[in-house]
Structure formats: structure tokens, C-alpha cells
Amino acid sequence: MTVNGVVDIVAHSMGFAYSLGMIEVLQQEGITIGNYYVLAPENACSGSVLSGLEDRTWQYGSDERTTKENPIEIQDGVAPQCAMNGIDDLKRIKIPIKQRTPEQLGFTASHSIVNYDWIFSTITKEQKGYVKTRN
Structure with missing residues (x-):
């Protein structure tokens, strides 16, 4: 989506790898990248947030740390989550387990x-990871 010449990028799963290349090309063409939202990225720790996007990048998904409250059987098994390189742990938004149904x-x-x-539905404007609307 472009607004005022700024493009927000949303990637899911293997689309994370594709989006990294796409962002590089867009930037080379002079297109400004706004926010970068990455949902359930596959093999996230093999890629890196591109320089200059660190403050506008959010990673959403399961928490690879297995605990009593977060057993392995409820986590993403298709693309087990690890942190994207270059992203602060505060920029990782974990699935709110208590607000999800078993399904x-x-x-x-x-x-x-x-x-x-x-x-x-659960992340408010005041919370980290809030998806900003564009006018």
C-alpha cells in the first residue's frame, strides 16, 4: 500500500525471505519503506532486518521458548520462530496464548x-506492535 510515496510491507512465512529482496529493490528505486510487519516468518534468524528499518519492524508469532504455559504442542511447527537478526526482543510480539482458543x-x-x-483485535494503540492505520 502506498500513501504519499511510502510503502508498508507485510510478510508471512516464506514471504519474509522474499520481502527482504523486494525491499532492497524498492529502496534502490527510491521508494520509501514505512512499516514492516512480519508474521510467522520462516527461518527468521537466517535473515536480517535491513538497515534503517529497525524502528519500524515488528515480528509476530510463537515464542520458541518452551515453558509450562507455552508448551511445544501449541507453537508454530511449520515455521518454528526464532528472532530476526537485527531486531530487539521488544519488537517481537508473541501470540497471546490465553486469548486464543485451542483451535x-x-x-x-x-x-x-x-x-x-x-x-x-488485542493490540491497542498504546501497546507495542500496534498496526498503524494510514490516511
């Missing part, structure tokens, strides 16, 4: 884009 969690459900509605 929205698990090996494939925690990866499915349809179950990422929580980004819009």
Missing part, C-alpha cells in the same frame, strides 16, 4: 494467517 494454537494453526486476527 487457534498448534503445529499448523499457530502458523496460519487466518489466526493472526489477534494483531488487530
